[in-house]
Amino acid sequence: MNVLDVAQNSVAAGATLIRITLEADEEQGLLTLTIADNGKGMTPETLAHVTDPFYTTRKTRKVGLGLPFLKMSAEMTGGTLAIESEVGKGTVVTASFGLHHIDRAPLGDVASTVAGLIQCSPDIDFVFTVRAGGEEFCADTREMREVLDGVSFAEPAVAQWLREFIGENTQPILQRSNII
Numbered sequence: 001m002n003v004l005d006v007a008q009n010s011v012a013a014g015a016t017l018i019r020i021t022l023e024a025d026e027e028q029g030l031l032t033l034t035i036a037d038n039g040k041g042m043t044p045e046t047l048a049h050v051t052d053p054f055y056t057t058r059k060t061r062k063v064g065l066g067l068p069f070l071k072m073s074a075e076m077t078g079g080t081l082a083i084e085s086e087v088g089k090g091t092v093v094t095a096s097f098g099l100h101h102i103d104r105a106p107l108g109d110v111a112s113t114v115a116g117l118i119q120c121s122p123d124i125d126f127v128f129t130v131r132a133g134g135e136e137f138c139a140d141t142r143e144m145r146e147v148l149d150g151v152s153f154a155e156p157a158v159a160q161w162l163r164e165f166i167g168e169n170t171q172p173i174l175q176r177s178n179i180i
């Protein structure tokens, strides 16, 4: 849910490339989610208020608790939320969670989440990377696009293939590291 919500912000910001990285660091005991986009970015003013759910002037915030909720989820597990953003350049949201903290929400079905995201925004490029236990998997829609030769990621058969492809490659890595 967090991934969807935050990545949706990148889509809304007009990003053409969104990088989603999930990295487990056993030594530090942290699970880090990074969502980086090349969208329109935020002004320092927006950035200053974006994690405050009680910011009421509603000039910059319309609805939703995406980032405040992510911040709360991260901090509940002894982690942190950091946001870097520059107007015209893009935004990087980094949420770290206590890997083995009892309050860390289960990771859920990341493969379906990411595949669904790609299916819903078939013209945006995504790079999804999972890193854990010295292993890495990376799915890059720019490379897949060449193979697809014009067939859309919105095509149900393509979306299903993508979900299976991501799932088959990320689940073993996450399982071997006891993340799922």
Ligand SMILES: Nc1ncnc2c1ncn2[C@@H]1O[C@H](COP(=O)(O)OP(=O)(O)O)[C@@H](O)[C@H]1O
Pocket (backbone or CB within 6 Å): 005, 006, 009, 010, 013, 037, 039, 040, 041, 042, 046, 050, 060, 061, 062, 063, 064, 065, 066, 067, 068, 090, 091
């Ligand atoms: N990646 C991003 N790029 C540009 N602006 C962003 C990004 N993420 C968040 N924002 C800004 O912060 C606001 C708050 O985001 P969020 O907490 O997810 O709530 P909502 O998306 O419902 O407005 C957004 O409306 C947008 O103005």
Ligand SMILES: [Mg+2]
Pocket (backbone or CB within 6 Å): 005, 006, 008, 009, 064, 066, 067
């Ligand atoms: Mg949002």
